[in-house]
Amino acid sequence: MRRLSIVLLILISFQILAVEIQAVFVDYNKDIGVVKRFEVDETIPVIFSLFQQLYSPPPGLRSFVPPECLRAAFVLDDAVVLDFYSDKLEGMTFYAERMAIYQILLSVFRTFDVSRVYIIKDGKKAKVFSKYADISLSFGREEWIEWPVR
Amino acid sequence: MKVTLSILLITTLAFSYSLWLGRDLLFEGESMRFEDIEKTVYFVADALEYDEPILTRTSTFTLLQFNKEVVLESEGKMALGNGTPDISSISVDKFLNFFEIPYIRDGSSLIIPECILRGARIEGNNLIVEYYGNPAFKYIKEGDSLKIVSMGYVMYAGNMYMPEDTILRVKIGNFSFSISRESVGRDIISLEKPGEERKILIVSVGSGMMKPLPLDSFGIIVARGSGIVIVRPMSPDLEGLDKKAFNTALDIARIISRDLGYRIETFPMIDIPPGTPALVVLLRDKEDFIKILNIVRRMTGIEKIVNSAPDFDKLPDLGS
Numbered sequence: 001m002r003r004l005s006i007v008l009l010i011l012i013s014f015q016i017l018a019v020e021i022q023a024v025f026v027d028y029n030k031d032i033g034v035v036k037r038f039e040v041d042e043t044i045p046v047i048f049s050l051f052q053q054l055y056s057p058p059p060g061l062r063s064f065v066p067p068e069c070l071r072a073a074f075v076l077d078d079a080v081v082l083d084f085y086s087d088k089l090e091g092m093t094f095y096a097e098r099m100a101i102y103q104i105l106l107s108v109f110r111t112f113d114v115s116r117v118y119i120i121k122d123g124k125k126a127k128v129f130s131k132y133a134d135i136s137l138s139f140g141r142e143e144w145i146e147w148p149v150r
Numbered sequence: 151m152k153v154t155l156s157i158l159l160i161t162t163l164a165f166s167y168s169l170w171l172g173r174d175l176l177f178e179g180e181s182m183r184f185e186d187i188e189k190t191v192y193f194v195a196d197a198l199e200y201d202e203p204i205l206t207r208t209s210t211f212t213l214l215q216f217n218k219e220v221v222l223e224s225e226g227k228m229a230l231g232n233g234t235p236d237i238s239s240i241s242v243d244k245f246l247n248f249f250e251i252p253y254i255r256d257g258s259s260l261i262i263p264e265c266i267l268r269g270a271r272i273e274g275n276n277l278i279v280e281y282y283g284n285p286a287f288k289y290i291k292e293g294d295s296l297k298i299v300s301m302g303y304v305m306y307a308g309n310m311y312m313p314e315d316t317i318l319r320v321k322i323g324n325f326s327f328s329i330s331r332e333s334v335g336r337d338i339i340s341l342e343k344p345g346e347e348r349k350i351l352i353v354s355v356g357s358g359m360m361k362p363l364p365l366d367s368f369g370i371i372v373a374r375g376s377g378i379v380i381v382r383p384m385s386p387d388l389e390g391l392d393k394k395a396f397n398t399a400l401d402i403a404r405i406i407s408r409d410l411g412y413r414i415e416t417f418p419m420i421d422i423p424p425g426t427p428a429l430v431v432l433l434r435d436k437e438d439f440i441k442i443l444n445i446v447r448r449m450t451g452i453e454k455i456v457n458s459a460p461d462f463d464k465l466p467d468l469g470s
Contacts, residue, residue, distance in 0.1 A: 031413075031470075093469065094468040094469060095468075095469055095470050098415065098417050101417065101418070102417075115386070116386055127420070128420055131420075132417075132419060132420055132421075133417065133418050133419070133420065134382075134418045134419065134420040134422075134424075135418070137385035137387040137388065137418070137424060138385055138386055138387050139383075139385065139386075139418075140384065140385060140386035142384075143383040143384055143416065144383075148383070148415055148416035148417065149413060149414070149415050150407070150413070150414040150415070150416075
């Protein structure tokens with residue numbers, strides 16, 4: 001019952017936080033991030049709506065976020081915890097892993113007013129996202145609000 | 151009559167307490183009235199960095215909120231938590247227990263620590279010690295350990311430590327140390343190997359050979375690629391301890407970008423230990439490595455190089 005209440009609270013929190021999402025994709029010709037704004041369907045948590053957009057890029061843009069990779073998401077104080085299926089992240093190229101990390105972090109920080117994002121896999125803390133990205137420490141808004149390629 | 155008076159005096163003395171914060175006397179007496187409580191919680195909150203108490207006064211009552219508890223006072227009577235005000239004072243230990251203020255009893259003295267040590271942890275080449283209150287402790291090197299020794303009344307993990315008690319012992323190996331005390335509740339103890347030479351350490355991506363380096367050394371992690379230099383971003387978990395390493399790496403990355411046209415990316419590369427001044431370089435061609443090494447030498451002033459120039463053809467190719 002308590003768990004159900006927490007889940008409900010999380011769902012409610014997500015819906016209060018945003019009604020517009022900002023999903024970040026990658027330009028086809030250059031490695032630059034392109035922000036697209038969408039109105040979300042409030043019947044499902046906003047975070048899942050955001051990932052649904054990231055799984056299916058609009059025409060002319062690319063996304064490197066593996067389809068259906070998000071297992072769960074939680075809001076704790078002013079942080080978001082993203083829990084991924086580890087098997088969906090296997091076999092990514094170095095380029096795809098970098099772009100996916102950039103897209104996910106920028107999209108979450110642009111959509112939600114939180115200061116940190118934690119990434120875990122299969123419900124547990126993990127060392128790497130796929131092969132190269134260290135996810136053992138949290139990610140801060142200050143570092144991840146602008147596209148990190150200069 | 152004389153016997154009765156003596157008994158009365160002994161009874162009064164037996165129930166009279168002195169309340170201390172470390173070595174500062176806060177209160178002396180049998181029990182505390184609302185004014186005593188109010189004065190004491192403000193003092194304790196200030197000394198041990200609790201959230202400031204909230205005092206709400208109206209014409210009929212006064213409400214004092216502190217450490218998630220509430221005391222209501224009206225016409226000289228109090229209620230602790232919920233209820234009708236019906237007591238005029240409370241004992242000192244009841245006051246401490248009600249507000250969950252840590253203390254120890256020494257006869258008729260009740261002593262609140264002047265410092266609460268929160269813990270010590272190693273981050274890269276630093277030992278981080280965090281505390282609340284007055285840092286009433288010192289550091290003493292003994293063998294391969296660093297001892298944290300009390301200089302007053304320090305609480306750690308629920309135990310109170312008196313002057314000269316060893317609170318904690320941290321194994322640091324054959325390192326010397328220097329302390330920087332931050333303004334609020336944190337000491338950063340830099341651990342340095344005596345006579346350790348500044349160096350540039352060169353390894354290849356995926357080798358797992360890059361170690362946490364001191365801030366005056368530098369790491370270059372190489373692979374083949376399309377001309378990208380990767381800087382590890384800061385993480386809020388390190389509370390600024392990685393700022394210097396990040397800035398050093400970014401400054402060097404900017405020069406590489408300017409001189410060789412490499413692209414800079416901020417990415418939490420697993421090969422770069424947190425807080426280590428280092429870059430990952432995806433070399434466009436063989437000749438670029440020596441140019442990059444020269445930039446790093448010029449920017450850091452380091453001459454000693456550990457490992458030679460990598461065999462370009464044997465480096466992993468990470469593509470674009």
